[in-house]
Amino acid sequence: MELTPVTDLPEIRPGDDLADLIADRAGDTLADGDVVTVASTVVSKAEGRTADLADYPVSGRAQEIADSLGDLAGEEKDPRFAQAVLEESTELLIEVPFLLTETRFGHICVNAGIDRSNVPGHDLLLLPERPSESAARIREGLTERGYEDVAVIVTDTCGRPFRHGQRGVAIGWDGMPASRDWRGEQDRDGRELGVTVQSVVDELASAANLVTGEGADGVPAAVVNGWEFGDLAGSEELFRSVEDDLIRQALRGWEWG
Ligand code: GDP
Ligand code: MN
Ligand code: MN
Ligand code: MN
Known part of the structure; x- marks a missing residue:
């Protein structure tokens, strides 16, 4: 498997066609059956999901x-930031x-994923409404451009419980498929796997x-060549x-401090 960054993309603006922009720059790197990853930041920008704090009249709850x-x-x-988070959340x-x-x-994350980095001209960048x-x-x-069967993953950088550090996750x-189901497969000793579903x-x-x-x-996009989902x-x-979700159920009864 090879992972190649898509370079030379411009600052993304509302209405930009990401498929076109990426296809133009990926050149020969992109082939049928590849996976393209795109940072939610640029998807949001293309979809005009910028916002300003002034757009959010403050409720009692947000205060x-x-x-x-x-x-x-x-x-x-x-x-107003708390208000924006509430409005993006269920x-x-x-x-x-x-x-x-x-x-x-349905994605759980800090601040409803509202980003304040890499957002020129506005205060906030909301996540795409429906990333999938x-x-x-x-x-x-990409199909219209002649690429067959390219999968696309919209990513965001998120923190995680139990561990320091953030990492990329798929939000759309x-x-x-999202996962590959190993249940029923065997390990090297012939023992059947009972729980492993690989995201x-x-x-x-x-x-x-x-x-x-x-x-x-x-560099908000990358091309993955030569990765196979396989037969699972x-x-x-x-x-x-x-x-x-046991953790979420526990959090519902949890108070800090
Ligand atoms: P997130 O993980 O979706 O929140 O995105 P980040 O803010 O971490 O940005 C991911 C990458 O995309 C970084 O390399 C940024 O510099 C880059 N990036 C963000 N916005 C733009 C843009 O409008 N154009 C280009 N070319 N790169 C961008
Ligand atoms: Mn960011
Ligand atoms: Mn983000
Ligand atoms: Mn990021």
Whole structure:
């Protein structure tokens, strides 16, 4: 497998056609059957998902959240940012010392994934509304350009519980299953695997983040050549439902401090 950054992409603006821009620059690197990863930051920019703090009149709840975060940090926190996070979310799982929420498309992350880095001219960049649909549109654009069966993964950089450090995850995908199901396969001793479902979209997203970077590199996309999903069964499931998520159930009864 080879992972190649797509270089020379411009600053992405609302209405830009990412499939075209990527295909033009990927050149011979991109072939039928490859996987293309695209950072959610540029998907959001292309979809006009920028926002400004002034767009968010503050509710009582947002003020309350900003006050408790501010008390803790020893400095004022902007309640308009808390309001933006609330509006992008369906559930608030942790309120202090940071906002952990479920976004409208089922992804759980800090601050509803609202980004304040790499957003020229605006205060905020919201995540794409439905990242898997964004991935499908990019894939369709690549098909129109003559590339057959290219899978697309929309990535974001996220923190994780239990471990320091952030890494890339898939927040949307199209053209491949989310996971590869090893259950029923055998290990080297003939023992049957009972639980392993490998989240290949996340693994590819993390690998892509190694070449795209997080700062000023200007490399929001990568091409994965020569990676094969293989013969195992696929699964579309990535985000756990509440019933299926012990950690989330525990958080519902949890208070900080
Ligand atoms: P996120 O992980 O989706 O939040 O995206 P990041 O903010 O970490 O950016 C990922 C990569 O995309 C970094 O290399 C950025 O410099 C780059 N990047 C962000 N916005 C743009 C853009 O509009 N154009 C280009 N060419 N690169 C960008
Ligand atoms: Mn960012
Ligand atoms: Mn981000
Ligand atoms: Mn990133």
